[in-house]
Amino acid sequence: MEPLIDIQNVSKSFGATKALKSVSLDIEAGRIVGLVGPNGAGKTTLLRALTGGINYQGNIRILGLEPRTQRRKLMASTGVIHDVAVLPPWMKVKQVLDYMEGVHPQFDRPSCEGFLATTAIEQGKKIKHLSKGMKTQLHLALVMATETRLLILDEPTHGLDILFRKRLYTTVLDDYFDGDKSILISTHQVEEVEHILSDVIFIRDGSVLLYTTMDDLREKFVQLISPAEKAEEVRQLGPLTEHELFGRKVFLLKDVDRQAVERLGKVQVPSVADVFVALMGGEG
Amino acid sequence: MKTYLTLLVREWREWRTVMIIVGSLYLVGMVGWSVVLHKGSNALIRGEIHTEWEDFRGFDDDDDGPEWLTPRQMAAAGRAHVLLFGWSHMLRVGAAFINVVLLVLILFYLVDAVYKERSDGSTFFYRGLPVSDMSIISSKLVAGMVGFLGISFILGVLWIYFAQITFPGSIRDLLAGADLSPYQVASLDLIKDWLVFHCLQLVWLVPFGVYFLFVSTVTRSRPLLVGMGVPILLGLFWRFLIGDDAVWELLTTNFGAIGSAIQAEWLGAHGPEGVIAGEPIQLFGSFVGYLLSLRTVISLLVAGGLFGITVYAYRRNLPVS
Numbered sequence: 001m002e003p004l005i006d007i008q009n010v011s012k013s014f015g016a017t018k019a020l021k022s023v024s025l026d027i028e029a030g031r032i033v034g035l036v037g038p039n040g041a042g043k044t045t046l047l048r049a050l051t052g053g054i055n056y057q058g059n060i061r062i063l064g065l066e067p068r069t070q071r072r073k074l075m076a077s078t079g080v081i082h083d084v085a086v087l088p089p090w091m092k093v094k095q096v097l098d099y100m101e102g103v104h105p106q107f108d109r110p111s112c113e114g115f116l117a118t119t120a121i122e123q124g125k126k127i128k129h130l131s132k133g134m135k136t137q138l139h140l141a142l143v144m145a146t147e148t149r150l151l152i153l154d155e156p157t158h159g160l161d162i163l164f165r166k167r168l169y170t171t172v173l174d175d176y177f178d179g180d181k182s183i184l185i186s187t188h189q190v191e192e193v194e195h196i197l198s199d200v201i202f203i204r205d206g207s208v209l210l211y212t213t214m215d216d217l218r219e220k221f222v223q224l225i226s227p228a229e230k231a232e233e234v235r236q237l238g239p240l241t242e243h244e245l246f247g248r249k250v251f252l253l254k255d256v257d258r259q260a261v262e263r264l265g266k267v268q269v270p271s272v273a274d275v276f277v278a279l280m281g282g283e284g
Numbered sequence: 285m286k287t288y289l290t291l292l293v294r295e296w297r298e299w300r301t302v303m304i305i306v307g308s309l310y311l312v313g314m315v316g317w318s319v320v321l322h323k324g325s326n327a328l329i330r331g332e333i334h335t336e337w338e339d340f341r342g343f344d345d346d347d348d349g350p351e352w353l354t355p356r357q358m359a360a361a362g363r364a365h366v367l368l369f370g371w372s373h374m375l376r377v378g379a380a381f382i383n384v385v386l387l388v389l390i391l392f393y394l395v396d397a398v399y400k401e402r403s404d405g406s407t408f409f410y411r412g413l414p415v416s417d418m419s420i421i422s423s424k425l426v427a428g429m430v431g432f433l434g435i436s437f438i439l440g441v442l443w444i445y446f447a448q449i450t451f452p453g454s455i456r457d458l459l460a461g462a463d464l465s466p467y468q469v470a471s472l473d474l475i476k477d478w479l480v481f482h483c484l485q486l487v488w489l490v491p492f493g494v495y496f497l498f499v500s501t502v503t504r505s506r507p508l509l510v511g512m513g514v515p516i517l518l519g520l521f522w523r524f525l526i527g528d529d530a531v532w533e534l535l536t537t538n539f540g541a542i543g544s545a546i547q548a549e550w551l552g553a554h555g556p557e558g559v560i561a562g563e564p565i566q567l568f569g570s571f572v573g574y575l576l577s578l579r580t581v582i583s584l585l586v587a588g589g590l591f592g593i594t595v596y597a598y599r600r601n602l603p604v605s
Contacts, residue, residue, distance in 0.1 A: 053411060055600050068599065076414040088406040090298055102290025103415050 002064060004029040004150065004182050005050065010058035012045050012206075019045040020056070021206040027199070029149075030179055034193050035186040036276055037203035043186040044082075046203070047154045050184075051080050063149060076106065078150045079143035085135045089128035093121055093138060100142055112145035115175075133164040140168060144175050151176055153185045157192065165192055172196075194272040202279055209279050218269050221278075222258060224251045226265030234264050240278040252278045287415060291423035295431070299393060303435055306385055310439055314378060314446055321374055325367050371447060378443045386436040390428055390489070394496035395511040397424040399503065402604050417595050421497065425591070429493045433482050440478045487575065491583050494590040501597045504604055 005027040012020040019042045027033055037043050049056040052071035060067055065074040087096060093116070100107045116123070119137050127135060136156060143151065151172070157165040173196055177183060187193055194200075200217060202210040212220070226234050231249045235242070239251035248265075252274055258267055270278075398421070401407045410420060492515075499511040522528050 048408075051412060052599075053408060053601055071411065072414045072416045074414075075412060078412075080408075080412040082405075082408045082412070086405045086408040086412075088298075088401075088409060089404055095294075095297055099290060099294055100413070102293070103287050103413050105414070 002061075003027055004031075004063060005184070006059075006061040007046075007050075008059040010046070010049060010056050010060060012042075012049060012054065012056045019206050020049070022058070023203075023206070023208055025201065025208065025211060027182070027184070029182050031198045032177065032183045032196055033185070033199040033201060034190065034197040034272075035184060035201045035203060036188065036190045036272070037186075038188055038280060041188075041203045042206040043188075043203060044154055045206075047080075047152055047184070047186055051075070051078065051152060076104070077148050078152060079146055079148040080152045080154070081136070081139050081143055081156045082154045085127075085132065087127045087135055087139055090126065092124060092126050093130075094123040096127065096138070096142065097123070100146070104146055106147040107142075108145045108147070112141050115141040115144060133160050136160060136164065136168065140171060144171065149181055151181065151183045153183065155186055155188070157187070157189065169193065169196060190276050191271065191273045197272070200272055202276060204280060210275075214272075217272065217275060220254055221270050221275050222253045222256055222261065223268040223270040223274060224253055224261055224265045225249070225268065226251065230264050234261075237261070241274075241281060288419060288423060291415065291419060292427055292431075295397075295423060295427035299427070302389070302393075303432075306389060307435065307439065310382070310385065311442075313381070314443065317374055317378070318446070321370055324370060375443065375447050378447075379440065382436050382439050382443065386432055389432045389435075390493060391496060391511065392508070393432065394424070394428045394493055395500050395507040397428065397497060398500040398598060399507045399604065402501075402601070407601055411601070417599050421501075421591070421595050421598055425490075425493055425497055428497070429486055429490060433486050437479060437482045440482075441475055444474050444478070487580060487583065490587040491590065494587045494594060498590050498594040498597070501594050502602055504602070 003026040005025065007023055007025040010020055010023045011018065023042075023046060035043050035046065045054065048054045050060060050062060050067055052067035052074065055068065062074055063077055067074055091099070097109055097112060100112070101109050113123075116138070119134070119141075121130065121134050121138055121141075127138070130138065140156075153172070157168055160168070169192070172183065185193055185197075190200075194214070197214050199211070199213050201208060210217075221240075224234060224239075225245070226249045228247070228249055231242075234249070234251050234253075237251075237253055237256055239253050241250075241252045243250050252270055253261065261267060398407075401410065411417070495514075496511050499514075500507050503510045519529075
């Protein structure tokens with residue numbers, strides 16, 4: 001079966017800066033994939049390449065379409081929320097709905113108005129007069145009310161408070177994801193999305209460091225909390241990271257036999273954030 | 285079609301405030317100008333202003349034999365002529381002003397049309413929807429060229445009727461009292477000329493329109509300065525190094541012509557070269573002739589090439605500083 005997103009050797013440079021370095025990925029349909037990396041890692045560049053927003057070298061196919069030359073067709077089946085407020089500030093909320101209704105055949109206006117009715121957003125207000133949280137809610141309402149097969153969220157919670165962040169992901173899960181659709185979320189705040197992800201991609205300096213399912217990640221990585229006297233023995237296993245916590249040593253190990261290391265301390269499943277920090281630190 | 289209409293409505297909604305303000309200012313200007321002329325007319329009719337026509341006792345009309353006007357007719361005709369001349373000048377100045385406003389509006393609109401989107405990031409929103417880049421760019425061009433030319437045409441028609449309505453009835457009385465027939469202005473002919481001229485202008489200005497849109501798409505800052513600077517430098521270069529005013533003439537020649545044509549219609553006389561009162565404008569031999577000329581082909585080729593480059597540049601979404 002053809003992957004939903006097929007990325008082959010994609011590179012992008014801005015002057016002397018290489019934002020993407022020969023990135024290759026296959027993403028299947030029906031997945032919720034987290035694209036995780038520090039600021040400047042190349043997440044936004046990759047997503048903009050995927051949505052035909054910028055030029056690039058290499059090959060990308062999404063839903064069998066090439067984003068640069070078939071962007072119009074692609075966008076009929078793809079919803080996008082960018083990291084910055086990209087809704088035209090001069091428009092009124094009602095005018096954005098008019099615009100969406102006019103250009104997007106899959107846009108369901110009553111559904112969008114229903115969503116907006118649950119918020120404090122007034123249709124007569126100009127977008128520039130909405131708070132950042134409201135702008136994101138509005139954009140989310142537009143995307144949720146559009147029947148698409150793929151949703152791309154680029155740092156959607158950037159600058160929002162915890163209430164908005166929680167609500168956004170709850171809405172995405174409850175109102176959008178149904179098992180057939182796919183979601184690609186870019187973030188550097190991995191802890192707030194890890195519970196909804198099926199796959200995770202770590203990216204740094206324009207290169208993919210890790211692409212795995214969450215199940216595999218939990219299998220591969222082990223967090224071991226050992227007493228200080230067993231630390232030397234654990235170090236023989238080549239831990240990715242080591243730090244001290246309340247007088248005990250905390251290690252992150254990769255590809256080890258869980259049962260074998262249980263005698264060295266308490267074994268735990270690490271969080272994605274722990275693995276992320278370990279890999280990022282290990283590389284740098 | 286629905287998508288394209290939505291794009292045009294979007295442009296209208298974004299720019300309508302500017303259009304309404306400009307239209308209102310123009311109407312205020314028209315009223316002010318006519319008030320001045322009315323006051324002048326009344327003073328003239330009451331004899332408070334002396335015209336040199338009143339010093340004449342009569343004149344030879346043609347070689348067929350002397351035809352004498354009475355002193356009373358002479359004075360009335362003289363006053364009426366001065367008034368007609370004043371009113372026709374009012375139309376001419378108004379027409380020129382419409383064209384200047386039109387050019388400025390097109391310039392401001394087109395150099396900002398894409399740049400504004402790039403500056404506020406809304407390009408990502410528009411390009412995140414199933415609308416082709418070509419539709420987006422062409423809708424801006426159509427809104428800029430046809431939209432503003434349409435508004436200019438409507439203003440022109442208003443201008444012509446405004447002048448008709450406010451034409452002082454006393455001039456007619458003045459002429460009728462002296463057994464002279466007032467000149468009948470053919471408003472429909474005037475409007476037809478105006479429309480033909482606008483169609484001509486549309487074809488003729490398209491390369492400039494696309495050029496401004498191109499600047500709006502690629503420049504990192506100050507699109508207005510870049511947009512205006514290049515034609516000015518090109519004009520200066522042409523003027524001083526080649527010794528030719530072709531670039532200036534390309535931009536300005538016909539802005540004055542329509543005003544002259546309108547004045548000629550009112551005075552019942554022939555206008556500038558190629559413009560005959562009551563007939564379609566023939567600035568380039570004929571309107572159809574112009575449309576089929578090499579100049580049109582070159583204009584459209586240049587516009588087409590620039591348009592392709594503009595769409596390509598828009599797709600690259602170049603950053604602004």
